[in-house]
Amino acid sequence: MPEMKIPGPDHPITVTANPKRLQVLYQGHVIVDSAKALTLQESTYPAAIYFPREDAEMSFFGRTDHQTHCPYKGDASYFSLNMDGHLAENAVWTYEEPYPAMESIRGLLAFYPNQVEIVEVGDAARPDAIREAILHTDDGAGQSQKEHWAPTVE
Secondary structure, three states, X not given: OOOOOOOEOOEOEEEEEOOEEEEEEEOXXXXXXXXXXXXXXXXXXXXXXXXXXXHEOHXXXXXXXXXXXXXXXXXXXXXXXXXXXXXXXXXXXXEOOOOHHHHHHEOOEEEOOOOOEEEEEEEOOOOHHHHHHHHOOEOOOOOEOOOOOOOOOO
16 A cells, blocks of 8 residues: 655645636647636645646546556546647646545646646736726716826827
């Protein structure tokens, strides 16, 4: 049976809500658009972004037989991406039955950054953003409630 290790001071793992709305692009197409991504930072490895499946266009994903094991997270399953005749084999991984310490990433999707492009498209959760825009917009009487924002074009 594979070894299960618990994250700790010698091998820390943190999972935090990503404050940005992120998109994953493959072959120039948006295949994930999410405001609920999680950032997993494991020890000294580069951070990995995990996305909810409901935010992914799963029709471009094909499950493969490939599997790997992480002593801290469990067994990873993989998907390949297929679009417009382009195939990225095992470009996506997921922990469908993670170890208890990593329950927060159950079923989420992570991507190899050399296979896709992950871009920020705005703040994930800024409920004040709409109110802020209203306060800076003409209220119909020829003036706004706050100073106008500086023009963005000449």
